[in-house]
Amino acid sequence: MVYHSLLQFLLSGRCAACGSGSATGLCTGCRADLAPVERPCAHCGLPMPVSTCPRQGSTWVLDAVIAPLEYVEPLDDYVQALKFAGRRHLGRALGELLVEAVRTSPASWNVETIVPVPLHRRRFLERGYNQAVEIARPVAAALRIDLCIAGIRRQRATAAQAQLGANERRANLRRAFSVTRDLKGRRVAIVDDVITTGATINSLAHELLLAGASSVQAWAVARSI
Ligand SMILES: [Zn+2]
Numbered sequence: 015m016v017y018h019s020l021l022q023f024l025l026s027g028r029c030a031a032c033g034s035g036s037a038t039g040l041c042t043g044c045r046a047d048l049a050p051v052e053r054p055c056a057h058c059g060l061p062m063p064v065s066t067c068p069r070q071g072s073t074w075v076l077d078a079v080i081a082p083l084e085y086v087e088p089l090d091d092y093v094q095a096l097k098f099a100g101r102r103h104l105g106r107a108l109g110e111l112l113v114e115a116v117r118t119s120p121a122s123w124n125v126e127t128i129v130p131v132p133l134h135r136r137r138f139l140e141r142g143y144n145q146a147v148e149i150a151r152p153v154a155a156a157l158r159i160d161l162c163i164a165g166i167r168r169q170r171a172t173a174a175q176a177q178l179g180a181n182e183r184r185a186n187l188r189r190a191f192s193v194t195r196d197l198k199g200r201r202v203a204i205v206d207d208v209i210t211t212g213a214t215i216n217s218l219a220h221e222l223l224l225a226g227a228s229s230v231q232a233w234a235v236a237r238s239i
């Protein structure tokens with residue numbers, strides 16, 4: 015049944031947001047409502063000039079950030095609906111937006127492996143899917159890059175980062191992820207829905223580097239400014 019309705023949706027050619035006819039995930043009108051990040055810093059994704067780029071700090075290990083859109087209305091509604099209202103098909107539409115940004119960013123061209131940020135098992139069972147995987151799938155398919163899911167786990171169901179201060183976020187994320195996959199020499203891109211402070215993705219990036227990755231960048235649909 016679920017498969018059938020998914021198939022129907024895919025064949026219907028409807029905008030994932032407003033339901034009007036569209037050949038791609040979001041129609042032209044809904045795309046025009048999204049706010050691009052103006053002149054983003056290649057290292058952190060914040061609009062330039064960045065007063066202090068976090069890449070200069072010792073905890074920031076991401077080589078590059080690609081996050082084309084500001085996390086503001088109506089994009090935040092789509093992300094929330096994908097995560098909390100079971101609107102799984104929005105993942106594909108958001109992934110398509112990310113594909114365009116990644117394709118046009120030379121920093122991304124040597125990436126060999128995509129790692130979606132894992133959900134804790136309990137959250138996964140509640141939700142039935144991982145929104146980061148839903149976003150990453152069309153990216154991996156369009157760019158013909160390996161999608162790496164097995165062997166990368168979230169060990170603890172961390173508290174919602176948005177409600178915490180900077181120090182609490184770091185404590186919350188310490189050893190939040192475990193990587194049992196050999197990534198020796200691999201150039202990796204982590205995929206997520208939104209980058210807020212970057213603490214979550216940096217925490218995962220640390221573990222990927224310990225597992226042998228030669229470089230890690232972050233790709234997300236949206237950036238909190
Ligand atoms: Zn639309």
Ligand SMILES: [Zn+2]
Pocket residue numbers: 055056057058059060064066067068069
């Ligand atoms: Zn920066």
